Amino acid sequence: MTPLTARLPKSALRLLGLLSSAAGLILLALALPRAAGTDWAAVRAQLGHVGGPQVALLCALAGAALWSYTYVLSAALPGLTLRQALLVNCTGSAVSNLLPLGGGAGVAVTYAMTRRWGHPPRAVTVCVALTGVCNVAARLALSAVGALLLAGSPVPGIGWAAAAGGVVLALPVALAAGWPALRHRRRAPGTRRPPAPAGPLRHAARRARQLAVRLRDESRDVVRRSWVRLVCGMAATLAAQGALFLACLQAAGAGSGTGEALAVFAASRLLTQIAVTPGGIGVTECAAAVALVALGGVPAAVASAMLLFATFTHLLEIPLGALTGALWLLRAGRRRPAPAPAAP
Numbered sequence: 001m002t003p004l005t006a007r008l009p010k011s012a013l014r015l016l017g018l019l020s021s022a023a024g025l026i027l028l029a030l031a032l033p034r035a036a037g038t039d040w041a042a043v044r045a046q047l048g049h050v051g052g053p054q055v056a057l058l059c060a061l062a063g064a065a066l067w068s069y070t071y072v073l074s075a076a077l078p079g080l081t082l083r084q085a086l087l088v089n090c091t092g093s094a095v096s097n098l099l100p101l102g103g104g105a106g107v108a109v110t111y112a113m114t115r116r117w118g119h120p121p122r123a124v125t126v127c128v129a130l131t132g133v134c135n136v137a138a139r140l141a142l143s144a145v146g147a148l149l150l151a152g153s154p155v156p157g158i159g160w161a162a163a164a165g166g167v168v169l170a171l172p173v174a175l176a177a178g179w180p181a182l183r184h185r186r187r188a189p190g191t192r193r194p195p196a197p198a199g200p201l202r203h204a205a206r207r208a209r210q211l212a213v214r215l216r217d218e219s220r221d222v223v224r225r226s227w228v229r230l231v232c233g234m235a236a237t238l239a240a241q242g243a244l245f246l247a248c249l250q251a252a253g254a255g256s257g258t259g260e261a262l263a264v265f266a267a268s269r270l271l272t273q274i275a276v277t278p279g280g281i282g283v284t285e286c287a288a289a290v291a292l293v294a295l296g297g298v299p300a301a302v303a304s305a306m307l308l309f310a311t312f313t314h315l316l317e318i319p320l321g322a323l324t325g326a327l328w329l330l331r332a333g334r335r336r337p338a339p340a341p342a343a344p
Contacts, residue, residue, distance in 0.1 A: 027282025070232030094321020146266025
């Protein structure tokens, strides 16, 4: 769990989770139509035109996004099968979608499931760290690109977002250019290192430094061995989500251009990391609806499309995760944990 939630009692955590989930649903129910400039009567009428084949396509794309992420998990944790990664992904996503700062609870679920399958704690820690970095970095870069693509459009506030996106994309280049100088910089003559803390603090600092170095080396080994799978799996996951975003707009008849819709999808990815509501639900859809309507989308259709997207990327993952979690509990209770396969 995160340091913030770890200090709260369980009753407070449950109450916080209920309030946060309720806030996300209220945003979908009240703020989303208002953000798109329409009302629920028009949204219901628009949703009535969505047919069975279109729903089947949306289900297939949502399943493709979940399956694509199993390659990221199995690459970050050697020995984890794709079937096991799918169970971890669905169950952890369901928990994360129910709680604010739910990533901490999702980490606890991942740790419990993978430890039950025999994976060592340090390997699970490396997996959690790598997947977290991949998610944040990919969404940050994609949001920066989307904001730059929308620069100059009538979307409110896009100028500031584009400026921030330019800084985000330029920062890695600047770090890469200045890294050799920082790495080979020598200490000025006559200066001394600051004295190390004495007693228990010194011992704790040394232990923490050793642990950090060990985790860094193990993470570097996993990245060196599986970076292609990590990158391709993350790209496939975001591509499937982007295709689902377009399919929702097409099913609702939003009338948005493909390029503009993809730019809005990309720019809104960073909002999914907002911890006010689980997974940023409500916040992300309202921001995307405002942008799509400003770009010429039909208000009622845009609101309907964002409601469909939230349903297939967030709400439906909760009962699916409950099912996979129950399946794992039943199977885990029947047999003892087997040792994880050795990493290549």
